[in-house]
Amino acid sequence: MQNSAIEYINSFSWLGSRPGLERIRELMHRLGNPQDKLKIIHLAGTNGKGSTASFIASVLQTAGYKTGLYTSPFIHTLHEEIKVNGIAISDDELEQIVAQVRVAAAEMENHPTTFELKTAIAFCHFYKVSCDIIVLETGMGGELDSTNVAASPELCVITPIDLDHMEYLGRTISIIAKAKAGIIKPGRPVVTAQQHPDALAVLEATAMEQSAELIKTNDFTAGTFSFEGQQFSLGDLHDLTIGLLGRYQMANAAVAITAIQKLIDMGWDIGEQHIRTGLANTRWPGRFELVNKQPAIIVDGGHNAQGALALADNLKRYFPGKEIVFIMGILTDKDMQAILAPILPLAKQFFTITPDSPRAMPAAELAEYINNQNIPATSMNDMAVAFEKAAEIAGPDGVICYFGSLYSLSAVFLALKKIL
Numbered sequence: 001m002q003n004s005a006i007e008y009i010n011s012f013s014w015l016g017s018r019p020g021l022e023r024i025r026e027l028m029h030r031l032g033n034p035q036d037k038l039k040i041i042h043l044a045g046t047n048g049k050g051s052t053a054s055f056i057a058s059v060l061q062t063a064g065y066k067t068g069l070y071t072s073p074f075i076h077t078l079h080e081e082i083k084v085n086g087i088a089i090s091d092d093e094l095e096q097i098v099a100q101v102r103v104a105a106a107e108m109e110n111h112p113t114t115f116e117l118k119t120a121i122a123f124c125h126f127y128k129v130s131c132d133i134i135v136l137e138t139g140m141g142g143e144l145d146s147t148n149v150a151a152s153p154e155l156c157v158i159t160p161i162d163l164d165h166m167e168y169l170g171r172t173i174s175i176i177a178k179a180k181a182g183i184i185k186p187g188r189p190v191v192t193a194q195q196h197p198d199a200l201a202v203l204e205a206t207a208m209e210q211s212a213e214l215i216k217t218n219d220f221t222a223g224t225f226s227f228e229g230q231q232f233s234l235g236d237l238h239d240l241t242i243g244l245l246g247r248y249q250m251a252n253a254a255v256a257i258t259a260i261q262k263l264i265d266m267g268w269d270i271g272e273q274h275i276r277t278g279l280a281n282t283r284w285p286g287r288f289e290l291v292n293k294q295p296a297i298i299v300d301g302g303h304n305a306q307g308a309l310a311l312a313d314n315l316k317r318y319f320p321g322k323e324i325v326f327i328m329g330i331l332t333d334k335d336m337q338a339i340l341a342p343i344l345p346l347a348k349q350f351f352t353i354t355p356d357s358p359r360a361m362p363a364a365e366l367a368e369y370i371n372n373q374n375i376p377a378t379s380m381n382d383m384a385v386a387f388e389k390a391a392e393i394a395g396p397d398g399v400i401c402y403f404g405s406l407y408s409l410s411a412v413f414l415a416l417k418k419i420l
Contacts, residue, residue, distance in 0.1 A: 019144035034127035045159025055256035059278030143182020162306035246288035323348035
């Protein structure tokens with residue numbers, strides 16, 4: 001009984017990703033359009049959406065607001081994608097809402113996709129438990145993403161835009177930015193991270209067309225950092241602390257603060273201490289996460305060129321002069337050469353795996369490419385064995401880093417539980 005809801009949701013995964021709002025609009029209409037009765041902060045972007053969403057949600061929760069958070073993909077179970085005040089939806093809650101959604105979807109001539117079903121379930125759950133505010137992450141793109149059924153969000157947030165999902169969104173940053181900018185709504189304020197000039201030009205033009213105020217995130221000033229966390233300052237807020245590692249997490253936190261400050265301007269009751277505590281309490285696994293110290297093991301969900309550059313920067317920052325043993329899996333629709341370019345100079349050796357996805361690149365194919373770049377690489381069938389081999393080569397004072405696909409994070413953490 002407990003797995004029937006998830007089995008139903010996943011039974012439509014064969015439909016794949018089908019951008020468009022027709023199905024989700026019909027489904028939500030049949031469910032009474034609960035999304036129109038909710039206060040929503042809507043996030044789009046290429047990198048940093050999940051971390052930024054988590055920072056925002058944590059601050060709102062700390063300020064006393066009952067806060068829903070919808071993100072993807074999950075690491076261990078689907079329940080993680082739908083949280084209220086940091087607590088994942090329960091089996092019983094999921095079963096009850098799926099029963100409702102299933103009836104509505106069955107009446108549709110064009111059945112919703114798995115992601116559309118999950119989005120509908122999230123909206124229904126957040127409405128049922130009377131959330132004060134929802135932090136909503138797009139799955140892919142923006143304009144045609146099913147989360148964009150939210151017609152009039154309280155606030156929109158655009159995280160850094162880069163080349164990714166190009167077969168769906170387009171081949172240039174400008175075209176991809178246009179898709180992301182599709183969440184901007186008439187008269188609703190928009191906060192943006194610092195952007196590539198081509199992306200910023202699109203966001204500025206779209207905001208002007210929609211009569212939407214565009215608020216740009218300012219530079220932060222980095223402070224001290226260690227494996228326990230890092231400090232930074234933004235404007236009048238000095239010595240802010242976050243537990244998440246990596247320079248890009250300070251940038252994500254800066255975007256979150258800018259969004260919170262706009263909410264304060266709009267009348268939301270949030271104080272400086274709420275911001276400080278909320279940021280410090282934020283947890284977001286699998287993003288430059290140190291999971292072991294000897295050897296140092298870093299798990300990072302970097303899966304595109306921008307993410308790989310950030311990963312390389314952080315590895316050099318935290319492990320200066322170290323040669324690193326990498327474990328990597330990647331999807332075939334990613335720009336393998338661009339992802340590997342900043343990583344290869346840091347590598348001692350690679351072990352490659354095949355991610356759990358129909359879009360996965362075979363481990364042997366990835367290993368062959370890396371070997372051709374004069375870096376030793378071995379394809380592996382077992383994640384735990386890959387970590388064991390990596391540990392032998394790295395030694396107790398070495399560094400091991402998994403990166404390349406979010407879809408393998410569950411297997412990574414399961415493997416590490418076996419060997420650590």
